[in-house]
Amino acid sequence: MEETEKRELIAISPEWSIPQLQEKIADAITGDGPALASTPTEIKFVSAQTCLVVNTSGSTGEPNSVAISTTALIASTNAAHKYLGAVPGDAWSLLLPTEHIAGLNVIARATALGTNVIDNRNVAEYVDADFISIVPTQLHRALTSDAKLLEHLTAAEAVLVGGGPISDALKKQAADKHVKVVTTYGMTEMCGGCVYNQKPLEGVEIEINSAGLIKLKAPMMASDYLNNPAQWQSLISDGWFQTSDIGELVDGKLKVLGRADDVINSGGEKISLSAVELLFNSHFPNQPVIAFGLPDEEWGERLCLGVTTNLTLAQAQQKLNGRNSPKEIYIFDEIPRGALGKLDRAAAKRLALGK
Numbered sequence: 001m002e003e004t005e006k007r008e009l010i011a012i013s014p015e016w017s018i019p020q021l022q023e024k025i026a027d028a029i030t031g032d033g034p035a036l037a038s039t040p041t042e043i044k045f046v047s048a049q050t051c052l053v054v055n056t057s058g059s060t061g062e063p064n065s066v067a068i069s070t071t072a073l074i075a076s077t078n079a080a081h082k083y084l085g086a087v088p089g090d091a092w093s094l095l096l097p098t099e100h101i102a103g104l105n106v107i108a109r110a111t112a113l114g115t116n117v118i119d120n121r122n123v124a125e126y127v128d129a130d131f132i133s134i135v136p137t138q139l140h141r142a143l144t145s146d147a148k149l150l151e152h153l154t155a156a157e158a159v160l161v162g163g164g165p166i167s168d169a170l171k172k173q174a175a176d177k178h179v180k181v182v183t184t185y186g187m188t189e190m191c192g193g194c195v196y197n198q199k200p201l202e203g204v205e206i207e208i209n210s211a212g213l214i215k216l217k218a219p220m221m222a223s224d225y226l227n228n229p230a231q232w233q234s235l236i237s238d239g240w241f242q243t244s245d246i247g248e249l250v251d252g253k254l255k256v257l258g259r260a261d262d263v264i265n266s267g268g269e270k271i272s273l274s275a276v277e278l279l280f281n282s283h284f285p286n287q288p289v290i291a292f293g294l295p296d297e298e299w300g301e302r303l304c305l306g307v308t309t310n311l312t313l314a315q316a317q318q319k320l321n322g323r324n325s326p327k328e329i330y331i332f333d334e335i336p337r338g339a340l341g342k343l344d345r346a347a348a349k350r351l352a353l354g355k
Contacts, residue, residue: 005047006046006048007031009037010034012039018107021098022107022111022117025104025107025108026111028070029108031048035051036052036053037054038054038101043065047067047223049069051069051070052067053065054066055099055188056187064231065225066101066188066225067223068188072221074112075220076220077105077108077109079194080196082201082202083182083201086109086130090157091110091113092107092109092115092118092129093126093127093152093156094106095120095133096133096134102135102163120152125148126151131156131160132152133160134161135162135163136341139161143174143177153179156180159174159180159182162193164341165274165277167278168282173285183197184196185198187243190216190220194218195254199254203220204217204220205217205218213245213246213260214254215243217239217241245257245258246263257274257275262274264293266300266301266303273291273292273293273345277291280316283319287307287311288307288335289335291303291305291326292304294349296327303324304326304328304329305326306330307329307330308333308334309331310331312329328352332348332351
């Protein structure tokens, strides 16, 4: 590729204010400024079509540097706004870190609507906005312990909740408190959420392959893994991106059953750890939990739960029957989490084993 077909890539500085970051994102989109990387990088130049380079969370391995084109980012923004009915002048509230696509999306979307993003992180008083994007942990906190955050969420036209599954019980709690939740499913490779309330956004196609894995095709698909192009090519076929998530389509709606690497095999039974957590939350709605597997001579892997309360194994087994019945319970000071509040099962295993 000729040098003229490339553009400069610079890392987002933690010293930039949010207004500065919004201005630089706008320049990256229009081409008036360099492309932006979410974290420090040794890469100095990228394709002229690339405007953002965002690292994946790395929850299941080394993070990948995802190249996102201007075209993809605009497609994602437009599809989200069409679904939400957003119009110029509407405001977005920033409650997420800007190292990840979800936070960067909030800034890009505010820019598209011609408004300044409202930085409501680490504030004593929230400033109301039309739209908010959060993770399930923040929704749980608002519904159980943070009255000011709850008030902020109820004032919005829509609250996007992504980055992990939420239970039906939590959704009902939110609805009862008049929080207009829109569940989202997606990933950095799709510019964030591309399925809202289990239905694909405009231009998004979904297939389930023979192994039960979700495949996606969409105009907001990223271009490459800059640090691992071979892996990117292994996941792309005829314009489809192969995810690591297990799912099913029911009446046109996508039901995400969990990550393929979130499934353990215990006594010949395949158990979805995410499904166990959702089932647990339906019986114990306000008790944080993490499910994980540990090696076992008899079972191959035994199903374990990590909780932060004095819940007994017998109490859990009374509600969780059959394959979903845990073999052990561990009491943790807090549930281990990684980027954007995602459950860290590897850390839970280490805690359980005393490592």
